[in-house]
Amino acid sequence: MTDGVEDSEEIAALEKALVDETMDPVDIPFSLLKSITGNFSEAQEIGRGGFGVVYKGVLPSGRTVAVKQLFERYEILDKTFDSEIDCLAGLKHKNTVRFLGYSSETQYLRRLCDGKLQWVAKRQRLLCFEYLPKGCLAGYLSDASCGLHWSTRYQIIKGICEGIHYLHQHRIIHRDLKPQNVLLDDNMIPKIADFGLSRHLSESQSRDITENKFGTMGYMAPEFFNKGEITFKTDVYSLGAIIMDILMGQKECSDVKEVVESWTDKFGTSKSHTSLEEVKLCAEIGIKCRNYDPRNRPATWSIIHGILDEAEISNWSVTSDVATSTEGQVQSLK
Template sequence: MTDGEKLAALEKALLDESVDPVDLPFSLLMSITENFSDAREIGRGGFGAVYKGVLPSGGIIAMKQLFERYEILDKNFESEVTCLAGVKHKNTVRFLGYCSETQQVLIPYNGKRVLADVRHRLLCFEYMPKGCLADYLSDASCRLQWTTRYQIIKGICEGVHYLHQQRIIHMDLKPQNVLLDDSMVPRIADFGLSRRLSGSQSWAITDHKLGTMGYMAPEFLNNGEITYKTDIYSLGVLIMEILMGHKESSSVKEVIILYVRFQQTKKL
């Protein structure tokens, strides 16, 4: 397929939720991000940077470009594509397409210019205009009404339940990995560390304890043990953070006091 045909396929995937993710050429992704300009960058994490891509029709997508780190690149890219390919739920980010290309380019080396392989690994998603949940959790008021907080918690729980039904353990639930659409509906994102268990598996062990401190379950952090409870621990931390505006809450009683004050304010 030509770049024009691939672009049309991407446009269709953006409009039609039933369309499968599209294999996209790197040249096309360069063109819709203005060559990955700084002005189009909308986020950056440990494994990659996220850019806004603008389609000729005016549609907008979000594009994660994985960093060129050979020890993690292939493993995380394959894991994320595999998990995302079959994930379709109102509380998970919608996966539109991907790019996996290797190019030979001239680079300076020991005073000479030599040909070297440069690998491009990118993932494309529906753009979430409200950003990530972390942007709204700055203090106890957390810029969110209680009804909105409840709906966000409910949506995240439904998304996690769906993933577990698909035998997927997310492994990195945190506010930065929950995106919000125009209606503040939460979408779980970033499946780079996810694990899919086989039909007979209920747990796994790993020596690679990757994740975010403060959200990792003790049994995973100490022993590398992975179960569905790994996500439930992270979910509990996330729920407390949504309620309190921060992770370090002293007690559940503090949450209740804040809620009572909020109800009293509404009556004034």
């Protein structure tokens, strides 16, 4: 086979993974990802974090993907890559970012070392995801007086809750939940992203301990920050901080009355009793999630159950997949 034929087959496989949500992630050549990102051009950079840079990739068809190139730090490169692959493989939910494929190659380049030309190994570890055009949630946070309408904020809160619940059902602890790691699609549907710090627990595990306390202040649970302890309630604390961000534009508020009054002023004479009840419910959940003691934080299945039950008085409907996942979680707790 010629390189051109191989390239066309590889592009076709990535195109198919992009449009067919039932497909498993595909192995993508480094050369293809390098090509569609303009040789990882700064002009196509769309994000940067502690473990890598994310670029916009443009396929020949005009469709777009997101390409995450991990930094080449020997102590974290393979561990981070393997962790993300382990957590992302098999995840298929409307509130988690779609994982399309990966690239793992080692190149040998001639480099001048100690005055001599030597062959040096350069490892390339990349991940490919669906491209979310609206960017991250962090760019849309504001207090009640401006920004997103309540219905959109409520949709985002519910979607994040459902996404985290799905991860926990699959025994995945995200560990780095924050507005920067929640992406939004064209319809403002939230999708949880960036699984570089995630942990995949075995069926016999309920907790883990780490000495590497990577995370973002304000979203890190106190037991993780103080002792390196990781449980599903670690994510719940972060969820609470995100909910308060969405409600008030900042996470420090701990007064339900203050939140409701803020939104009462926003709704004004057109205020809806149903909407205010939703605001109150979300504020109560956000504050409970941020309880210092993880034992007093709610589980994700109870959060979803509470939100969706209250929402029956509004126009929201309980989708069959959420109902099924909630039932499965209840069964698993028996």
